[in-house]
Amino acid sequence: MKKITIIAVALIAMASCKNEPKKEETPSKSAEFATVLDNYYEDGLKLNPLQATLAGDHRYDDSFPNMLSDVYQEESKAYYEGYKERLSQFPDESLTESEQMSKAILLWECNINLDEFNFNADLTPIDQMWSPNLFVGQLASGSSAQPFNTVEDYENWMKRVDGYLEWLSSTETKMKEGMEKGHVLPKSLIVKVLPQLQSQTGKDLDKHLFYQPIKNMPADFTEEQKASLTTAYKDMITNKVIPAYESLYNFMSTDYLEAGRESSGIQGEPNGDAxxxxxxxxxxxxxxxxxxxxxxxxxxxxxxxxxxxxxxxxxxxxxxxxxxxxxxxxxxxxxxxxxxxxxxxxxxxxxxxxxxxxxxxxxxxxxxxxxxxxxxxxxxxxxxxxxxxxxxxxxxxxxxxxxxxxxxxxxxxxxxxxxxxxxxxxxxxxxxxxxxxxxxxxxxxxxxxxxxxxxxxxxxxxxxxxxxxxxxxxxxxxxxxxxxxxxxxxxxxxxxxxxxxxxxxxxxxxxxxxxxxxxxxxxxxxxxxxxxxxxxxxxxxQLKIRELRKKAEDALGEKFNIGQFHNQVLETGCVPLALLEDKIDGWIASNQ
Structure with a gap:
């Protein structure tokens, strides 16, 4: 499954206080906790608007933040540190079992993302498989999560492309810094990136990936709208997209390829073991x-x-x-x-x-x-x-x-x-x-x-x-x-x-x-x-889920129900494996 960076999203408020004349109730701990999760969700979408689009939330379809900028890095760090501090204000004993699970998961999220700031992953921002430019290519095709149903959708994409190209330009800056500090891709990976970049430098707009939405405009657009968008997209691709890809291709095919490392594993970079x-x-x-x-x-x-x-x-x-x-x-x-x-x-x-x-x-x-x-x-x-x-x-x-x-x-x-x-x-x-x-x-x-x-x-x-x-x-x-x-x-x-x-x-x-x-x-x-x-x-x-199924089968015998076991595994959503094990152990105990 494809792995773009996912900022966790959070609980839409589950509780609200009753409004009474001349009296204001103190929010319950559950309501306060729900508000923290709700804010975490909203702030996370602003940090990662691509994830909002992927989830079907189209409020930020025109945004593509420069995730490589110092400002963005500081905002991200403050985001996780701030919510980690807020979670510390909710002792486990004040929360329900479900809320305790949410707290444990959110703490994991904050800690693992804060740990990543100790390394220099941003100095190798482009690769042949996982980097944002490949996901943007999917969006640009007009057949993925980015909507192209209205004129506003088409205009949103042009604004998002502007932000994306700022990020794309920053990748060259980061890779140059990586060359100085010993953080570079292996040569064998660089040569796989090059044709991906070169494919976006073709001058035949009719075949260009970023032009595909123009070829598939909704039938209810007026001729004037179609003509205006066609002109705008041609200008965007010719004067912005193609030059940006050409610049990055020229850099990666020359200076960066020459600097590419011969080692294959991350041990070849500073602090690679950690x-x-x-x-x-x-x-x-x-x-x-x-x-x-x-x-x-x-x-x-x-x-x-x-x-x-x-x-x-x-x-x-x-x-x-x-x-x-x-x-x-x-x-x-x-x-x-x-x-x-x-x-x-x-x-x-x-x-x-x-x-x-x-x-x-x-x-x-x-x-x-x-x-x-x-x-x-x-x-x-x-x-x-x-x-x-x-x-x-x-x-x-x-x-x-x-x-x-x-x-x-x-x-x-x-x-x-x-x-x-x-x-x-x-x-x-x-x-x-x-x-x-x-x-x-x-x-x-x-x-x-x-x-x-x-x-x-x-x-x-x-x-x-x-x-x-x-x-x-x-x-x-x-x-x-x-x-x-x-x-x-x-x-x-x-x-x-x-x-x-x-x-x-x-x-x-x-x-x-x-x-x-x-x-x-x-x-x-x-x-x-x-x-x-x-x-x-x-x-x-896989081995952990197999282990938990066998544990449940052995413990419950004829009471074991495979459909119910699968419900237990699936109903909590994605969780760290230790938390899943705790849940299945509790389910086994409650059915014995």
């Missing part, structure tokens, strides 16, 4: 060390390999497991498509096959619409499959994006597990049910903790047989391959960032233990290089 420890905590929401995670990864890889051997024997393949990986990667029978739409249709067919069984495992299903779409052409060569959540009000669907750069080489062997993870009942259920839950404070509806969110999605891959899937041994092998992929991540991410592994060593380890293509594996390894620690969250979270 930063990696912070990233592990941020993404896994645990206190595990890099060494512990590396050993866990090696153990999981060995376990899953033994399961893969059984599938290899089942299909009658006589070579070793590595040869079987090559066979699966290159099996033309598993590459049956000639048109990208066939890939989309196949995912929709998987959805239809599992519908009869979904009722047995889930008694709560989201109302938010859902779609499968092909990843946009400008980014699909470097993109992984991903889920983009729907809007809070349910008017924008959740979207499962699938990159299909070459449909004739699209291998279907992992499609069932991929759909379970990215779509249903993975990210679409988890995120949509959270957003639709009227009992949750608003600030918890768009929180994102990878340990929980990605852990849940990987856990759902193991539900395939219960959902009527994995009847084809290759699809079950695909599930094992996906789980192996996440186990390998534990090994290679820690290898890259704490053990001095090179990009090539990480690629080779993955090739030795996975059935993915070399091109796909290379893209994945470069993803880990760009965002240390994020890749660890999947397996750590």
């Amino acid at each position: 930063y990696y420890a912070h990233q592990i905590k941020k993404y896994t929401t645990t206190n595990m060390t890099a060494a512990e995670i590396h050993e866990l990864g090696l153990s999981e890889v060995a376990r899953i390999r033994s399961e893969m051997e059984k599938i290899k024997e089942q299909v009658g393949f006589e070579g070793d497991l590595k040869a079987f990986f090559d066979y699966v990667r290159n099996n033309k029978d598993l590459m049956p498509f000639t048109d990208p739409q066939q890939v989309i249709d196949n995912f929709n067919a998987i959805h239809e096959r599992m519908k009869p069984q979904i009722e047995k495992l889930f008694d709560k299903k989201p109302k938010t619409p859902f779609e499968v779409r092909r990843t946009e052409a400008f980014r699909e060569n470097s993109a992984s499959a991903e889920y983009n959540q729907g809007s809070l009000d349910g008017t924008r669907p959740g979207i499962f994006y699938v990159p299909i750069p070459d449909v004739t080489h699209y291998n279907t062997y992992s499609d069932e597990s991929l759909f379970l993870h990215e779509a249903i009942p993975g990210h679409h259920y988890q995120i949509s049910l959270t957003q639709e839950n009227k009992e949750l404070p608003e600030f918890r509806k768009t929180l994102w903790y990878s340990g929980y969110g990605e852990g849940w999605a990987l856990y759902t891959e193991s539900l395939g047989k219960e959902l009527g899937l994995y009847t084809d041994p290759y699809q079950y092998f695909g599930m094992l391959g996906a789980e192996m992929h996440r186990a390998v991540r534990l090994v290679v991410d820690t290898g890259l960032h704490s053990k001095g592994w090179t990009r090539e060593e990480a690629i080779q380890y993955s090739l030795d233990n996975e059935a993915e293509s070399e091109a796909s594996i290379t893209s994945e390894i470069e993803r880990y290089m760009a965002n240390p620690g994020q890749a660890l969250s999947y397996k750590i979270g």
Whole structure:
């Protein structure tokens, strides 16, 4: 799932005082607490207006703050420090159980974000996978969260682009500072950024990404409005957007590329070990060390390999497991498509096959619409499959994006597990049910903790047989391959960032233990290089949810209800794993 920076959003006021003539009641602690959360929400949206747009709140659609400026950094620090201080005014004993959960989550948010100011992450603001310029490209296409329904919408986008280009200009300043202080991207990542930037420098406006909204103007616009907007957008792209991208491309393709580091992991930067420890905590929401995670990864890889051997024997393949990986990667029978739409249709067919069984495992299903779409052409060569959540009000669907750069080489062997993870009942259920839950404070509806969110999605891959899937041994092998992929991540991410592994060593380890293509594996390894620690969250979270399910099954016996267990996991929204464990332990105790 795609990871833009998410500022937590908060509770819309749950309580209000009755107005009585000549008497003013003192607000209750709950009302005071709700007000703090409500203010946190509103202040957070002002700090991160992109998150407001993503959530379907369009009050700030014209804003793009310069997140790299000193002013913004100070405002952000004051934001977290201020709310941490306000939370200290509410002792746990004065709060309900639900409020205590909200307080614990909000304290986590404040602390982990304040910790990040101790490092120099802002000195490498651009990468090939995670940086804001890629999300802005999605918005610019006119088919994402930024609305283009009214003239005001079109004008808002032009104002937002002005702010964005100020940020884009600041990235060059920050990267120059990073060159002086030893904080630069690896050369192997810089060369992947360059074509992304160059794609926005083309002079043919009709093909330019930022021109697409003009080609799709609403029919009810007057001819005068259409002509005015067309002129304005042509001027914006020709005189602002293209020169900004040209400037950054010229800098990154020359001075910055020359300064790019040869090392692959974050250890190659100053204070890299401490930063990696912070990233592990941020993404896994645990206190595990890099060494512990590396050993866990090696153990999981060995376990899953033994399961893969059984599938290899089942299909009658006589070579070793590595040869079987090559066979699966290159099996033309598993590459049956000639048109990208066939890939989309196949995912929709998987959805239809599992519908009869979904009722047995889930008694709560989201109302938010859902779609499968092909990843946009400008980014699909470097993109992984991903889920983009729907809007809070349910008017924008959740979207499962699938990159299909070459449909004739699209291998279907992992499609069932991929759909379970990215779509249903993975990210679409988890995120949509959270957003639709009227009992949750608003600030918890768009929180994102990878340990929980990605852990849940990987856990759902193991539900395939219960959902009527994995009847084809290759699809079950695909599930094992996906789980192996996440186990390998534990090994290679820690290898890259704490053990001095090179990009090539990480690629080779993955090739030795996975059935993915070399091109796909290379893209994945470069993803880990760009965002240390994020890749660890999947397996750590999955193992914790599996552990909690087994604990509940063993403790409750015949009283265990899988639908109710899934409700318990999902209804709290995204939470740090320790808080989830406390909740499940309480649920078990109350049902014994």
